[in-house]
Structures are given as structure tokens and as C-alpha cells.
Amino acid sequence: MNTDLGRRxxxxxxxxxxxxxxxxxxxxxxxxxASHARKAGQSPAAPKLExxxxxxxxxxxxxxxxxxxxxxxxxxxxxxxxxFIDRALTTFAIDDQKSYREGLPxxxxxxHEIFPAVDKFSAATPEQQEExxxxxxxQVEAKSIRRPNRPRPAAKTFFETVRTHTIVAFLLDPDAGxxxxxVGWKVIGREREHMFQPPxxxxxxxxxxxxxxxxxxxxxxx
Amino acid sequence: xxxxQPKYKTSDEVDFVVVGSGAAGGIIAKxxxxxxxxxxxxxxxxxxxxxxxxxxxxxxxxxxxLTNHPKLQPNTFRKTPDEKAKPQRALVYGRLxxxxxxxxxxxxxxxxxxxFVERSKIGPIAGTGFTDWPITYADLxxxxxxxxxxxxxxxxxxxxxxxxxxxxxxxxPPLPVKGSGVIFEQAARKLGWHAFPAPMAILSEAxxxxxxxxxxxxxxxxxxxxxxxxxxxxxxIRMAEKTGRCEIRPNSYVHRIELDANGKATGxxxxxxxxxxxxxxxxxxxxxxxxxxxxxxxLLSANKQFPNGLANSSGLVGKYLMLNSGGVSMxxxxxxxxxxxxxxxxxxxxxxxxxxxxxxxxxxxxxVDARFDLTPISFAMGALPPGTPRWGKDFKAxxxxxxTRTMEVxxxxxxxxxxxxxxxxxPDLKDAWGLPALRMTYKDHPDDIxxxxxxxxxxxELLEAAGAKQKWNFPAQEQQFAVHLLGTCRMGNDPKTSVxxxxxxxxxxxxxxxxxxxxxxxxxxxxxxxxxxxLAFRAADRIRDLAKRGEINA
Numbered sequence: 001m002n003t004d005l006g007r008r009x010x011x012x013x014x015x016x017x018x019x020x021x022x023x024x025x026x027x028x029x030x031x032x033x034a035s036h037a038r039k040a041g042q043s044p045a046a047p048k049l050e051x052x053x054x055x056x057x058x059x060x061x062x063x064x065x066x067x068x069x070x071x072x073x074x075x076x077x078x079x080x081x082x083x084f085i086d087r088a089l090t091t092f093a094i095d096d097q098k099s100y101r102e103g104l105p106x107x108x109x110x111x112h113e114i115f116p117a118v119d120k121f122s123a124a125t126p127e128q129q130e131e132x133x134x135x136x137x138x139q140v141e142a143k144s145i146r147r148p149n150r151p152r153p154a155a156k157t158f159f160e161t162v163r164t165h166t167i168v169a170f171l172l173d174p175d176a177g178x179x180x181x182x183v184g185w186k187v188i189g190r191e192r193e194h195m196f197q198p199p200x201x202x203x204x205x206x207x208x209x210x211x212x213x214x215x216x217x218x219x220x221x222x
Numbered sequence: 223x224x225x226x227q228p229k230y231k232t233s234d235e236v237d238f239v240v241v242g243s244g245a246a247g248g249i250i251a252k253x254x255x256x257x258x259x260x261x262x263x264x265x266x267x268x269x270x271x272x273x274x275x276x277x278x279x280x281x282x283x284x285x286x287x288l289t290n291h292p293k294l295q296p297n298t299f300r301k302t303p304d305e306k307a308k309p310q311r312a313l314v315y316g317r318l319x320x321x322x323x324x325x326x327x328x329x330x331x332x333x334x335x336x337x338f339v340e341r342s343k344i345g346p347i348a349g350t351g352f353t354d355w356p357i358t359y360a361d362l363x364x365x366x367x368x369x370x371x372x373x374x375x376x377x378x379x380x381x382x383x384x385x386x387x388x389x390x391x392x393x394x395p396p397l398p399v400k401g402s403g404v405i406f407e408q409a410a411r412k413l414g415w416h417a418f419p420a421p422m423a424i425l426s427e428a429x430x431x432x433x434x435x436x437x438x439x440x441x442x443x444x445x446x447x448x449x450x451x452x453x454x455x456x457x458x459i460r461m462a463e464k465t466g467r468c469e470i471r472p473n474s475y476v477h478r479i480e481l482d483a484n485g486k487a488t489g490x491x492x493x494x495x496x497x498x499x500x501x502x503x504x505x506x507x508x509x510x511x512x513x514x515x516x517x518x519x520x521l522l523s524a525n526k527q528f529p530n531g532l533a534n535s536s537g538l539v540g541k542y543l544m545l546n547s548g549g550v551s552m553x554x555x556x557x558x559x560x561x562x563x564x565x566x567x568x569x570x571x572x573x574x575x576x577x578x579x580x581x582x583x584x585x586x587x588x589x590v591d592a593r594f595d596l597t598p599i600s601f602a603m604g605a606l607p608p609g610t611p612r613w614g615k616d617f618k619a620x621x622x623x624x625x626t627r628t629m630e631v632x633x634x635x636x637x638x639x640x641x642x643x644x645x646x647x648x649p650d651l652k653d654a655w656g657l658p659a660l661r662m663t664y665k666d667h668p669d670d671i672x673x674x675x676x677x678x679x680x681x682x683e684l685l686e687a688a689g690a691k692q693k694w695n696f697p698a699q700e701q702q703f704a705v706h707l708l709g710t711c712r713m714g715n716d717p718k719t720s721v722x723x724x725x726x727x728x729x730x731x732x733x734x735x736x737x738x739x740x741x742x743x744x745x746x747x748x749x750x751x752x753x754x755x756x757l758a759f760r761a762a763d764r765i766r767d768l769a770k771r772g773e774i775n776a
Binding site: 073150175184188196202 | 276280283396401405416439552562563596600603613614
């Protein structure tokens with residue numbers, strides 16, 4: 001069943017007539033973009049690596065799986081984060097290639113330093129991996145709440161870069177370049193739709209409608 | 223795709239060349255072309271339309287799909303004029319047809335009567351350029367109404383006891399309330415404050431060619447795919463194009479206003495997409511390039527006659543920059559709000575619009591809104607409670623729990639005009655075209671910082687009254703990043719203390735007009751676009767009358 005078309009029918013029924021005309025006229029373009037992204041995600045062949053070697057990919061995958069671990073719900077691994085980063089490093093994050101090329105060997109050195117018996121990061125236990133990553137952790141004190149239209153400072157270290165890329169891979173709109181299966185959005189409770197009708201949540205479901213408070217009426221008279 | 227338009231030759235002296243197609247430029251172009259004039263709009267950015275917009279946060283926020291690009295247009299920052307400015311991204315603005323109105327929040331309050339006459343009411347403030355406007359709220363009221371009806375603003379007239387008088391109600395009802403709005407309204411009521419439905423430049427009812435808001439949740443910083451956000455792109459520009467007399471010329475980066483020997487403007491000089499230089503000839507030039515690029519263009523246009531920059535006999539071009547003060551507080555609640563659905567703001571209050579300086583100990587005032595404007599990546603990167611681990615199991619658990627249960631309370635306030643706060647030309651850094659880069663100099667007046675912290679404290683009181691499970695904010699810091707770009711070519715009657723007159727005409731060049739955030743004399747309480755658009759409607763009326771009386775080229 002084509003759920004996109006079902007959604008459109010719902011919208012057409014629930015919208016005012018001019019909105020319905022608009023959605024109807026523009027829907028083919030919106031629909032084809034979304035279904036293209038989804039088909040790409042359902043492709044049966046394993047994605048091809050373009051930047052990492054298979055061994056490197058295994059290490060990066062292990063790091064991302066500690067940043068957003070798999071527990072009762074899916075994590076970075078199920079979102080295909082390593083493939084997203086691989087693609088990113090040949091496209092929008094091309095400037096970060098150096099960080100990965102230099103950072104990964106350092107990560108392996110650090111692994112040997114802390115756990116001489118462990119061959120490589122991916123071979124360490126999850127607890128050991130956390131300890132290794134904590135040794136790279138920056139004490140970043142939040143000073144402000146990040147606004148969407150404020151600049152995002154480039155991550156300075158390898159681990160910070162992987163952290164940023166993992167979050168991006170997990171949470172980028174699944175229909176606009178993110179994980180086609182939308183794993184991250186499911187985890188945070190962000191419905192995949194891009195059109196919604198109120199009530200939106202718990203607090204607005206029984207809203208009685210706006211009423212002026214009595215003091216407001218008094219003040220407006222004075 | 224661009225709609226059909228006339229194509230004027232650069233050698234064809236059109237009636238008006240308008241520099242910039244944003245909040246002000248779009249409306250000026252619409253009004254002048256609807257009045258029968260031939261208009262060319264030069265826009266430095268591309269002509270994108272609804273089909274080009276995306277919810278990809280990387281493209282929009284990191285790659286500046288809609289905004290000025292720091293690699294092409296780097297800038298510098300310093301706090302005070304005695305410092306050497308350092309390269310640092312210091313501002314963001316929309317760089318596309320429609321300008322910043324394409325990606326803004328669309329909070330659309332009118333200024334109140336006090337904003338225009340506050341200096342007379344409370345007296346001077348030492349060390350500042352705090353002064354009255356040469357026009358009043360009553361002069362602007364018909365134009366506020368025009369913005370609401372022609373561009374499309376939703377709201378509920380008479381809902382705030384602090385609202386200034388209005389001649390007409392809103393053309394459409396307010397947008398639906400969000401969970402954040404319900405929580406905010408109920409808590410405000412407990413505290414004796416008067417929350418009301420936010421006036422928003424977002425359609426609650428469809429208009430021809432434009433959908434009502436579909437609540438997609440990618441609003442602030444994003445372009446609207448359904449034309450519901452009343453940007454210049456969705457509204458004024460389309461109306462200007464319908465006249466058949468207005469050409470929108472994108473990818474046209476104006477870097478000089480050309481003058482003749484008599485000191486009259488003859489047109490605008492720009493780089494096209496291939497960086498070829500052209501002069502578009504025009505009888506009159508109107509610059510609407512925003513509060514940073516408008517003064518920069520005047521400074522770049524310095525010549526023998528105007529060695530300190532065009533229209534700068536006052537020395538005030540670029541000065542008195544105001545960014546608006548304020549701060550954001552966060553609250554987490556037990557149940558899902560799902561505030562990611564919908565536009566950003568559904569309730570505001572204006573109880574603190576005019577604070578009594580005797581009581582609070584500083585000058586200022588503000589408005590407060592309930593909102594959620596964070597898209598998933600922005601949220602994960604910067605909106606989790608202080609002390610949350612930055613990765614790992616607990617990071618994930620907090621992110622998963624909080625995304626649907628968080629709201630913001632945003633206080634917006636005044637900034638005092640200081641002559642030392644400015645946009646100027648950096649003496650060293652150049653942009654990708656070899657032109658001097660923008661240099662921002664800014665240090666908030668101490669009262670602005672005090673006001674921000676005061677509004678932050680009220681926000682925490684409100685979140686406490688609302689029963690937030692967790693709430694936090696951060697002490698106000700001196701600002702180093704500009705979104706609102708105000709006051710840099712201020713309006714006034716005295717050519718010694720202002721750049722433009724009450725008709726938006728520069729005191730020095732009779733056929734050169736400026737209209738955008740740079741025209742503002744005071745900062746208002748944080749939501750300038752509505753006033754910029756009302757000024758643009760009014761300026762267009764004034765310019766039309768001057769042109770019809772033959773007074774522009776006299």
C-alpha cells in the first residue's frame with residue numbers, strides 16, 4: 001500500500017480548499033523526492049565504501065556505536081552511521097578527511113597505551129572502549145543554548161568530529177539525505193511526516209480556547 | 223524557477239533600481255511597480271523557489287544554502303574601536319531572493335507607541351545616542367495594517383491589553399496553539415501576566431498560490447515549501463512580478479552607487495554571476511540591502527565628493543548598531559508536547575514592554591514568547607540540560623526522552639544605540655570579489671545585559687509556575703553574533719545626527735533612499751521585521767509622491 005498517497009488523501013480531506021489545491025498541485029514533486037530517498041534505503045546490496053577501507057570502517061563503526069549505543073532501542077549502528085560518514089567525507093564534510101586520516105591511528109595508539117593487550121579499538125570490550133573515548137573527552141562547558149541560526153564552530157578534535165558526524169547521521173531528516181530507515185527519528189519520537197494537524201501533544205489536546213483573563217480586561221479599560 | 227519578467231537593459235535608465243529583495247526591498251519593489259514605475263531589483267543571492275527548499279539541516283545550517291557564506295564573504299569582529307578586529311563569523315542574513323524574510327521565525331509584533339517617543343518620556347541616557355524617531359506610531363499605523371492584510375499576518379486583535387491602537391483587525395485568525403503555548407499561557411495567568419495568541423507572518427488560511435501552514439516543523443532558518451511563511455519571496459516579490467514592470471535580477475552583487483558630477487546617483491554597479499561588472503542606470507536608487515550591507519555599500523561608494531562614504535556627512539553611516547538583547551530558557555515537562563510540530567511561536571506576552579527604570583535599576587523592556595524552534599540535530603547539539611553526558615547511553619536516553627518534552631521561553635529586549643557599535647570596512651580582510659570585508663564592532667550597553675538577565679529570571683519563574691520538571695538558562699554574555707541588524711543609517715530630521723530623513727531620503731544625495739533595518743532609530747523589543755515592512759510601505763508612498771511631484775530629480 002502506498003502510504004504517501006493515503007497521507008495525501010487525508011490531507012486533502014482535512015485542509016481548507018485552497019490548501020488542498022496547493023498540496024494537490026505540488027505533491028508529485030514532494031512525493032518523488034521522498035520515495036526516491038526511501039528506495040535508496042531499501043536497496044538490497046550493501047552500500048559501497050568510498051573513503052574508508054573495510055578495516056577503517058569497522059573501527060569507525062565501533063566508535064559511533066559507543067557515541068549512540070544500541071540498547072533497548074536502535075543506535076548509530078542500526079542507522080548506518082559509518083556509511084553516512086563515509087559518504088559525508090567525499091561530499092559535504094570533505095574538509096574533515098584529514099581529521100579522520102590522522103585521528104584513527106591516534107585512537108589505535110591510545111588503545112594500546114591504555115590496554116596493551118588489546119589489538120585495536122574494535123576488539124576492546126564496550127567498557128574498555130568507553131574508557132578510551134573518555135580519555136579524548138573534552139570538558140566542554142555549555143555557556144549558551146545553541147540557536148539554529150548561530151554559527152556552528154567546526155569540531156576541533158577527531159573524537160569531537162566523529163561525535164558531531166554521528167549525531168548528524170542519526171538525526172538528519174530521513175527524507176532529505178539522512179538514514180532512509182529513519183531510525184534516529186523513531187528513537188527521539190520525531191514522526192517522519194512533514195505535515196501535522198493539531199492537537200500536537202498532551203498539553204494542547206483539551207485546550208478550551210484562548211480567553212482574556214479578567215485582569216487583562218481591567219487593564220485594557222484603564 | 224523564476225516567473226516571467228521584463229528584461230531591462232543596463233543602459234536603459236529605469237525609474238528605480240532597488241538593491242536587495244528582502245523584507246523592505248520586496249515591498250518597495252511591489253509598491254513602486256504597482257504604481258506604474260519601471261523597477262529593477264538587484265539581489266546578490268540566487269532566485270530559489272519553494273521547490274529548492276529542503277529540510278536537510280546540513281545543507282541549510284552548515285552549508286548556508288539560504289544565507290551569507292563565510293568563505294565567500296568573511297568578516298571580522300572586535301568589541302571596541304581600539305581593538306584590532308579578528309576574522310570571525312559575526313552575522314547571518316538571508317542571501318537569496320526574499321532575503322532574511324525567507325528563513326526568519328515570523329514573529330510579527332508591531333512596535334508600540336512608546337518605541338518612537340521613549341527618549342522624550344524618560345529623558346536622555348548618558349553615553350548613548352538614545353533619541354526619538356522623526357515619525358510616530360500614528361504615522362506608521364496605516365502601514366502596519368497594510369502589512370498585515372497584503373503580506374498576510376495571522377493574529378487576534380485586542381487580545382493583549384498592552385497592544386497599541388489599530389485601525390483594523392487581522393485578516394485571518396491566529397495559528398493553532400502549541401503545547402508550549404498552552405503551558406505558557408496557563409503559567410502566565412497564575413503569575414498575573416497576559417499571554418495572548420502570537421501575531422505571526424504565517425498564513426492560518428490559504429491565499430491564492432499559497433498554502434496555509436501545514437505545521438512541518440522546519441520553520442526558523444528554513445524556507446517554506448508551501449508558501450505559508452509570508453516572506454518577500456512568497457508575497458511581495460510575486461506581486462511585483464505580476465505588474466510586468468518589475469525585473470528581479472538575482473546573482474547581482476552591488477558594490478557601488480554611481481554618482482554624476484552634480485552628486486546625483488545615476489545607478490548601481492554590480493558583479494553578475496560571472497563576476498562581470500555592470501552599471502544598471504536608474505533615475506533613483508533605493509538601497510534595502512540590510513543593516514550590515516546597506517552601510518557597507520555606502521562606505522564602498524566613497525569618492526572625491528564623499529571621501530568618508532556616500533551620504534555620510536554626519537559620519538554616522540554604519541554606527542549605532544543595535545542587535546536586540548534577550549535570552550532563551552529551557553523547560554522539560556513530564557508528558558510529550560511534540561512541539562517540533564508546527565511553526566515556532568504560538569503565545570507571547572508584553573507585560574514587561576516598559577519596565578520602570580526606577581524600580582528595576584536599568585533602562586529597557588521586552589516581550590516574551592513560548593516556542594520550540596530547534597530541529598533534531600540542533601536540539602541534540604545544544605539543548606540538553608547542563609550536565610548531560612555528551613555521548614553514550616545516558617546522552618541517548620536524555621535525547622530520546624527530552625526531544626518531545628522540551629520547550630523554550632524566549633525573552634526579547636531593547637538594545638541601546640551606542641556610537642561605538644558599528645559595521646565598517648575591515649582595513650585588511652577582503653571578500654571573494656576583492657572588496658573590503660564587513661567589520662563588526664559591538665559591546666552591549668550594561669543595561670542591555672541587565673535586562674537580558676532580568677528577562678531570563680522571569681522565564682525561570684514562569685517555567686517554575688508551569689511545573690517544569692527541569693529548567694535552565696545561562697547568564698547573558700556580551701553578544702558577538704548578529705541576527706537583527708538595526709540602526710546603522712538612522713532616520714532623523716537633523717542631517718548632523720542622522721543619515722536619512724523621515725522620507726527615507728539620504729540627507730546628502732537627493733535621489734538616493736535607504737530603507738531596511740538600518741533606518742531604525744531605536745531597537746524596539748526584539749521583533750523588527752514587522753516594523754521594517756511597515757516602514758517600507760510608508761517609504762514607497764513617500765517616494766511615489768516625491769516622484770510624481772517631480773521632486774526627486776529636481
